[in-house]
Amino acid sequence: MSRATVELPAATKAFLTRPHTATLTTLRSDGTPHVTPVRFTFDVATGLVWVATRAGAHKARxxxxxxxxxxxALCQADGFRWVTLEGGAAVTGDPARLAEAVRRYTVRYRTAPPAPLDLVVVEIAVDRVLSLNL
Structure with a gap:
């Protein structure tokens, strides 16, 4: 998966550090959207989003x-302000990437994510950012 760096205004970066929940939209095999609430982290320097989840979860599958x-597409909203991060995605169980995703999640949400035995990370290489009122 290629990593794209995106330029974001300071207000957008600050908004994406708040401990909000977002929605993650993936596509089912029939092309219909599957939308689910998630917690995530975003590394502005690399343009990567991490969503920790179970390997058996619909989003990962x-x-x-x-x-x-x-x-x-991942969308974080707060009232009439929102940011959508879009990009290519892959699932990884690499221990180093899992550890980094868990570390960042713990810092952002001040609690560790659930730790099922089949924990994986959905990595999103952000290449498009849409926003309103930021």
Whole structure:
């Protein structure tokens, strides 16, 4: 998966550090959207979003089934302010990437994420950012 760096205004960066929940939209095999609430972290320097989840979760299975063409959208909203991060996605169980995702999640949400035995990370290489009122 290629990593794209995106330029974000300071207000958008600050908004994305707040401990809000977002929605993650993946595509089912029939092309219909699957939308689920998630907690996530975003590394502005690399343009990567991490969503920790179970390997058996629909979102992880949808991304894995999409292969190298998998694309997702993650949207964080607060009232009439919102940011959508779009990009290519992949699922990884790499221990170093899992550890980094868990570390960032713990810092952002001040609690560790759930730790199921099949914990994986959906990584999103952000290449498009849409926002309103930021």
């Amino acid at each position: 949808n991304v894995a089934a999409g292969g190298s063409a998998a694309r997702v």
